[in-house]
Amino acid sequence: MTNDQIKHAVLQIIAVIAPDEDLSHVKSDVALRDQLELDSMDFLDIVMELRKRYGVEVPEGDYGQLASLDSCVIYLAPKLKDK
């Protein structure tokens, strides 16, 4: 997956988890929780959806790597390079 595809994949997951949110103006370099109503249960949902959709495992110690779209790309790119 390209970086843009990864961002799109994460946003698609968030669209399901946070269906009331307008995702059209999400900034890549700003923490998702600073822009959207997301709590710890939502982040667990993101981790679960990455596991279900792409077979990607995110250990608990790495949850912080999913803070923003940019950090998601940096963290997920190696894991999704063949997807």
Place this chain on the structure above:
Amino acid sequence: MMDKHRRIVITGIGLTAPNGNTLDAFRASLLKGVSGVVPFETRYMGKVLAGVCTYDPLKYQMKKEVRRGTRAGSIAIYCSREAMADSKLDFVSFDKSRVGVYLGITEHGNVETENEIYNISQFNYDTKFWSHHHNPRTVANSSAGEVTLNMGITGPHYTIGAACAAGNAGVIQGAQMLLLGEVDIALAGGVSESIHTFGIFASFASQGALASHPDPAKASRPFDRDRNGIVCSEGGCVYVLERLDHAEARGAQIYGEIIGYHINSDATDFVLPNAERHIECMRTALKKAGLGPQDIDVVSTHATATPLGDIQECIALRTVFADCLNTHFNNTKSFIGHAMGAAGALELAGNLPSFDDGLIHHTINVDHLDPDCALDNLVLHEPRRVRHVTYVLNNSSGMLGINSVVVVKRV
């Protein structure tokens, strides 16, 4: 006259039934003979017959709240919000720590557990795909807790597991907590999401107690000779209850006063009802109300259209109400099926407008009355107008042998 601080009244009603999402719509459907039973797709079994509600969850919930919570919670929120609005209580400025939520449920967790098992079946039963939402969705206080989260209520909340006697049990619990002074407002009633698990249908089918009929609207037929079982339904009904002095002080509308109630146990069988204990339950509720059976104008029966269950209830009714010339009987499940944890609360609500309009809604689908279910003044085929309705007795019972009765008086 009893102290007004010791009298409990109904000042708001919120409901969703398969044939109406407000009391007015529900009552109109009952008077017009409108059923809410439709074909319903269920996992593994294909089409079954069920009573399905059409309320708008997004009227009071965000999409995320609906996704994270349960159907029972969503129904409970809708009904509680509707009831609170109907009561015209100034809820915004009301002390939320003095509000309690008491909801009867037949069961909870089957829907959510079945969904998760199906979910992990798509991943070779690897439990790492089991949702972290499972526990908060399946704790037994779930539906009542969702109401407190949605409405910002900080008083007590819990559900009352009482099989199909649960709707009445929720109302009774609310009344008792008001009498104890634990709360000033009780949101009390019952909810059911049971149609969203195949298990409830499959279990009734295995028991030989699941209704079938070519015409869904005719499938639920209590007291009919050809009845062949239960139509499962979802639904909810929540009452705003408060003490009479509290209600009068704020000029609240009053639907009726809860003047008697009782819950007892058969202690005889897991499934089959026991007429003797049912008789005791009704008589004790009447005694608590200070009434004789001849005072009751309307008995809202529990009958679910099982061959044996209907007969047992009718034996009990004929015994308690022998020679009561002005007591009428009807059945709401003939319209909407069996709304499980919501049934008792919904069935009571559908009869309360009789206090004002003098009409007793009828029982549909009795084409050939079973002689063993014959009752004097069983209202069939069309509503019956009477001179006045002052007392309604609401009957419910459930598996493991639990009976619940609520008596409501016109105020």
